[in-house]
Amino acid sequence: MLEVKDLHVTVEDKAILNGLNLTINAGEVHAIMGPNGAGKSTLSAVIAGKDGYEVTQGTILFEGQDIFEMEIEERARAGLLLGFQYPIEIPGVKNIYLLKAALNAQRAARGEGEIPAPEFMKLVREKSAEMKMDPSFLQRAVNEGFSGGEKKRNEILQMLVLQPKLAMLDEIDSGLDIDAMKVVASGVNSLRSADRAILLVTHYQRLLNHIEPDRVHVLVDGRIVKSGDKELALELEARGYDWVLEESAA
Amino acid sequence: MSAPERFLERLTLRRTDDPSWVAARRQAGAARFEAMGFPTRRDEAWKYTDVRRIAEGDFALASDADFDAARFEAQRLDIDAYRLVLVDGVFSEALSELEGLPDGVQVEPLSRALSVNHEAVGGALGRLAGVDFSPFTALNTAFADEGVVVRLAPGAVVDKPIYVLLLSRANGQAVMSHPRVLIEAGARSEATVIEHYSGEAEAANFTNVVTELLLDRGAIVDHYKLQEAALTDLHVASIHVDQSRDSRFNSYNLNLGGALVRTDLVTDLNGEGAEAAYNGLFFVQGRQHVDNHTLVNHNSPRTFSNENYKGVLDDRAHGVFNGKVFVKKDAQQIEAYQNNANLLLSDRAEIDTKPELVIYADDVKCSHGATTGQLDEDAVYALRSRGIDEPMARALLTLAFVGEVMDKVRLNVIAERVERAVAGRLPERFNLADLVETAEAIQEA
Ligand SMILES: Nc1ncnc2c1ncn2[C@@H]1O[C@H](COP(=O)(O)OP(=O)(O)OP(=O)(O)O)[C@@H](O)[C@H]1O
Ligand SMILES: [Mg+2]
Numbered sequence: 181m182l183e184v185k186d187l188h189v190t191v192e193d194k195a196i197l198n199g200l201n202l203t204i205n206a207g208e209v210h211a212i213m214g215p216n217g218a219g220k221s222t223l224s225a226v227i228a229g230k231d232g233y234e235v236t237q238g239t240i241l242f243e244g245q246d247i248f249e250m251e252i253e254e255r256a257r258a259g260l261l262l263g264f265q266y267p268i269e270i271p272g273v274k275n276i277y278l279l280k281a282a283l284n285a286q287r288a289a290r291g292e293g294e295i296p297a298p299e300f301m302k303l304v305r306e307k308s309a310e311m312k313m314d315p316s317f318l319q320r321a322v323n324e325g326f327s328g329g330e331k332k333r334n335e336i337l338q339m340l341v342l343q344p345k346l347a348m349l350d351e352i353d354s355g356l357d358i359d360a361m362k363v364v365a366s367g368v369n370s371l372r373s374a375d376r377a378i379l380l381v382t383h384y385q386r387l388l389n390h391i392e393p394d395r396v397h398v399l400v401d402g403r404i405v406k407s408g409d410k411e412l413a414l415e416l417e418a419r420g421y422d423w424v425l426e427e428s429a430a
Numbered sequence: 431m432s433a434p435e436r437f438l439e440r441l442t443l444r445r446t447d448d449p450s451w452v453a454a455r456r457q458a459g460a461a462r463f464e465a466m467g468f469p470t471r472r473d474e475a476w477k478y479t480d481v482r483r484i485a486e487g488d489f490a491l492a493s494d495a496d497f498d499a500a501r502f503e504a505q506r507l508d509i510d511a512y513r514l515v516l517v518d519g520v521f522s523e524a525l526s527e528l529e530g531l532p533d534g535v536q537v538e539p540l541s542r543a544l545s546v547n548h549e550a551v552g553g554a555l556g557r558l559a560g561v562d563f564s565p566f567t568a569l570n571t572a573f574a575d576e577g578v579v580v581r582l583a584p585g586a587v588v589d590k591p592i593y594v595l596l597l598s599r600a601n602g603q604a605v606m607s608h609p610r611v612l613i614e615a616g617a618r619s620e621a622t623v624i625e626h627y628s629g630e631a632e633a634a635n636f637t638n639v640v641t642e643l644l645l646d647r648g649a650i651v652d653h654y655k656l657q658e659a660a661l662t663d664l665h666v667a668s669i670h671v672d673q674s675r676d677s678r679f680n681s682y683n684l685n686l687g688g689a690l691v692r693t694d695l696v697t698d699l700n701g702e703g704a705e706a707a708y709n710g711l712f713f714v715q716g717r718q719h720v721d722n723h724t725l726v727n728h729n730s731p732r733t734f735s736n737e738n739y740k741g742v743l744d745d746r747a748h749g750v751f752n753g754k755v756f757v758k759k760d761a762q763q764i765e766a767y768q769n770n771a772n773l774l775l776s777d778r779a780e781i782d783t784k785p786e787l788v789i790y791a792d793d794v795k796c797s798h799g800a801t802t803g804q805l806d807e808d809a810v811y812a813l814r815s816r817g818i819d820e821p822m823a824r825a826l827l828t829l830a831f832v833g834e835v836m837d838k839v840r841l842n843v844i845a846e847r848v849e850r851a852v853a854g855r856l857p858e859r860f861n862l863a864d865l866v867e868t869a870e871a872i873q874e875a
Contacts, residue, residue, distance in 0.1 A: 186521075228815060256817035270809045272830025281826060283814040289817070321830070338816060 181206045181377050182227070182346055187238035189219075189402075196222045198402035199238070204346070210376045211388055211413060214399035215421055221265055222272045223399070224348045228262035230256045234421050242346070257289035259345030263335035263352055265381075268343055270322040275334065279304055279320050279341050282404070286342060302310040307340040310370070312363050330357035347371055348379040354388040365390030385417035433485040434464045434565075437606075440491055441572060448575070448651035449548040456558060459571030462561040465741045469565055478750045478782045479692055479721040484664050487500045489606035489636050491573075492518035497525065497597055505628045507656075512537050514578055516600055518635060521576055525595075534583030535621075537592050540610055541697035543579040550581060554614050555630065558642045558670035564694065570608040570640040577610035577639075584646070591622040591841065598629030598637065598663055601685070611641040615649035615677075622652040622841070627687070634659040634689075642670045645677035646685055647701065652680045656844060659687035661716060668694040674816070675701030675730075682839055683739075685720050686851050687710040692721040699726065699733035710739035711835045711836025714747035714779075721750035728757040731791075734765045740835050741772040742828060743779035754786040755798065762793040771801040773831050775824075805831075829853055 182204040189197040196219045204210050209373075212220050226233050227240060229252035240247045247255055270278070281410055284294045295303075308315055311333045323331050332352055339347050368391050370380060380391065388410060394413040396403045400421070405428035406412070416424070431439075438460050448456065468485040469476040495517035502525055514537060515525035521539040527536055536543075540768075543551050561568040561743040578594050596609060613623055627637065637659070659665050665688045671679050685691055697706045710719045727737040741749045755766045772781045792804055805827045813823035832852050839845040 230811070251814075252811070253814040253819050256815055264812075268808055268812050270812060270827075270830070272833040273809070273813070273826050277826055277829070278813065278816060281813075281818045281822055283824070285817040285819060321833075342816065345445070366630075389727050400824060 181241075182379075183241040184223075184227070185239045187226070187240065188222075188236045189222060189234055191222070191232065192232045197226070198404050200399075200403055202397065202404060204377050204379060206377055207374045208394045209372065209380065209391060210395045210397065211380045211393040212381060212397045212399050213382060213413065213416055218323075218399045219402040220399050221350050224262055224350050224379065224381060227348060228260060229254065251284070254289075257286045260285050261339060261342060261347055263332075263347065263349040264340060264353070265350040267323050267331045267335050269324045269326075272323050272374040273322050274319055275322050275402060276304065279318075279338065282338070282342055298400035304341060307337055310340060311337045311367055312335060329357060329360040332356060332361065332364060335368075336364055339371060340367055343371070343376075345375070346379065348381070350381045351383065352380070353384060355384055361387065362390065386414050388413050400425060400428065432467070434854070436465050437569065438572065440489075440606075443616060446509070446780055449552075451543065451552055452544065452548065454695055456572050456664070459561045459568045459573075461571055463565055463568035464563040465567060470741070475564070475723065478748070479690070479719065480488070480785075481666075481690070481692075483690055484504055484636055484666070487604060487636060487664070487733065490603045492520050492599075492601070492605045492607065495520040495522035495525075497522065497599065501630065502597070505597065506595055507593065507624070507626060507631050507843050507847065509591060509593060509841070510623070511591040512588075513593045513595060514539065515595045515597065515739065516576060516607070516609055517578055517597045518601070518605050519596075519609055519637075526741070527559065532586065532589060534586035534616075535588050536579065539577055540577035540579055541575060541611070546573075551612065554610055554642070554644060555610070556557060556642075558644070558672050559640045559668060563668060563670075563840040566638050567604075567668055570610065570638050572738045573608035574610035574640070575801070576607075577612070578620070580611075580613040580623060582615045582649070584618060586616060586619045588621040590874065591624055593624045593626065594635065595626045595628065596639070597636045598627070598633040598659055600632035600660070604634050604636065606636040606638065609637070609639045611639065612650065613641070613643040613653075615643070615645045615651050617646040618648040619646070620650045624654040624656065624841075627657045627659045627665065628712075629663070631660050632662060632664040636664040637666070639667045641667070643669070643671045643679065645673045645679060646670065647674045647855035648676045649674070650678045652682070652840065654675075654682045654841065654844060655684065655693070656847070657685045657687055659691075661687060661689055661718065663688050665691045667692070671697040671706070673679065673697060673699050673701065673704040673706065675699065677702035679706045681706070681708045681710075682844070683708070683710040683856040684844070684848055685714075686720075686848070688720065693723070695724045697726050698729055698736070700729050700737065702730050702732040704730065705734040706736075708735070708737035708739070709835050709836075710737075711741075711832060711848065712739075712749055713742040713832065715744035715745050719748045722752070723750075724753045726755045728755070728761050728764045728766060728773075730758075731761050732763045733761070738835060738838075739769040739770045740831065741770070741781060742775065742832060743781055744775040746776070746778045746780075748779070749781040751781070751783040751800070752787065753784070753798075755796070757787075757791050757794055757796075758788040759790040760789050761854065764791060764794045764796070766794070766796045768798040770800040772800075774802060774804060775828065825853075
């Protein structure tokens with residue numbers, strides 16, 4: 181589904197990703213861990229299409245398509261969505277407007293007509309209930325005045341409505357209390373299916389107790405230096421990153 | 431013949447059975463108008479607004495109030511209200527609905543108020559809007575023989591909005607009208623009054639309205655001006671407010687229509703505890719020109735004002751905002767806030783904004799500001815990241831910009847109507863009107 185090959189990215193002439201390789205197949209959940217500043221957010225932002233990054237080398241294919249040929253909205257419509265580490269507030273734009281406009285954009289890209297209003301209403305009410313969000317949130321401006329945890333739940337709500345093929349979630353667990361973590365995790369788990377994939381960026385094993393990954397990668401200095409199964413996350417939790425660094429230096 | 435003479439010539443067509451004080455006032459208005467003439471851009475208050483289109487026009491006076499019934503149904507606000515309708519300045523008994531007014535509440539056409547008991551109106555009419563205020567007020571005074579009189583007895587609370595609908599027709603011969611609205615709110619009375627300007631799409635008439643509001647102690651009045659005139663209509667208005675102690679005046683000045691629109695809004699806060707809120711919105715496109723001149727006079731200590739005007743300008747539209755807050759000498763413990771924010775959707779749209787504070791007291795909390803800009807690019811990006819294309823993202827953010835004022839609007843019918851109008855004016859494929867409907871449906875469910 182996603183194939184990142186030898187990706188080199190610079191920001192303002194500073195090298196951030198240095199030959200990164202990553203392959204994600206449909207049906208899989210991948211977790212990326214690694215020290216602060218390693219380039220995890222950069223990777224997900226480059227895949228999603230945020231500007232300000234210069235790709236100096238490498239390719240990214242999404243379902244066989246070169247994503248550097250696609251605008252950010254085209255990538256989103258094709259099913260590539262990023263849940264932001266710091267979701268921004270959009271004063272005045274009601275959540276419901278964003279959801280409907282985004283869903284209809286996606287449908288239009290598939291050649292489908294607009295979703296009928298009753299069907300849409302049913303869908304968003306169901307999904308917000310799943311995220312334990314009061315329907316009043318739908319009428320509120322996107323993230324405006326939301327608590328940290330509410331913002332994260334709102335990101336997942338968007339995912340549940342838009343059903344991305346590849347959902348990338350950057351530190352979706354930060355700032356969540358224990359109950360919210362469960363709600364968010366069950367939302368993410370409901371996105372799992374044989375034809376979808378999920379990429380989680382996280383610092384904590386705790387999230388991975390709720391969302392079990394198929395693969396765990398350690399990203400250091402702009403490269404993936406170690407990959408393993410879910411046991412790797414447990415090991416990192418227990419031992420930190422130093423041993424990985426030593427191993428990869430050796 | 432000069433332009434003023436040409437306008438005043440039409441006066442002779444008017445009824446001559448006016449009470450003597452009305453006749454005298456008419457003459458004074460005519461004389462003053464003739465002496466002042468139409469303003470030109472050399473006048474500071476008209477620096478950005480050229481009224482030649484009015485001065486050079488040829489406007490007759492309407493003599494009937496016929497209006498297509500189906501069109502009327504489509505244009506009117508769907509609201510349970512006491513309704514009074516003027517068509518090109520002529521009262522329409524047929525379209526009005528004034529039954530069941532509570533005790534202590536009088537709502538009637540000016541012509542009737544004058545013929546039934548003109549002395550009762552005489553004291554208040556023209557007290558705030560003198561003939562010296564502007565040539566247009568003088569012109570209105572010369573002509574005004576129709577309009578609305580609203581009088582609330584002390585303590586009267588009107589259970590439904592008072593809805594004044596002023597319709598403009600697409601006449602073969604353009605017409606002018608000079609409606610006069612007088613609202614006297616007794617002590618502790620409460621009312622919502624709507625002035626709604628609408629009409630046929632091709633109407634190219636000249637409306638010159640003067641509104642006076644007198645708020646006695648503790649009175650609360652919400653005043654809506656929803657201006658949706660045809661894009662070819664010419665519209666000049668002045669609204670004058672006198673507030674006694676502890677009264678509260680909320681103005682909603684919402685401008686969507688008109689080719690040339692000028693509104694003056696003046697409030698005198700004359701008693702302690704008096705409070706005025708000015709909420710304004712204009713959304714103009716094509717070659718529309720909308721000019722808002724607002725003034726708050728803090729004449730008494732412990733008075734409060736809060737003003738927020740927002741403008742959205744597209745194409746080659748031109749907006750003017752001139753907001754002045756005046757604090758009289760030794761009027762202490764004043765709070766006065768003023769803000770004007772404008773959104774330019776096109777390079778060729780233009781806004782002239784001038785917020786102004788003139789303060790002769792020291793214990794004053796004031797702020798004022800004006801910003802003009804484009805949309806927040808981070809927000810555009812965030813929406814695009816969800817698959818929404820750029821024009822749609824910009825449309826959503828424009829609707830949001832307007833929303834900040836619309837959130838203050840307490841009458842849902844009006845908020846929804848304006849949101850829908852804004853959504854509908856954006857290019858069709860954005861189809862925001864449909865979004866607004868969905869949001870409304872969810873709210874109701
Ligand atoms: N716009 C930018 N301008 C300058 N430097 C940047 C920019 N974006 C990222 N960087 C730098 O790139 C490096 C990688 O940042 P990134 O946010 O990808 O790290 P991360 O692995 O997500 O870290 P964390 O765990 O703290 O979230 C950091 O050193 C960061 O300062
Ligand atoms: Mg990060």
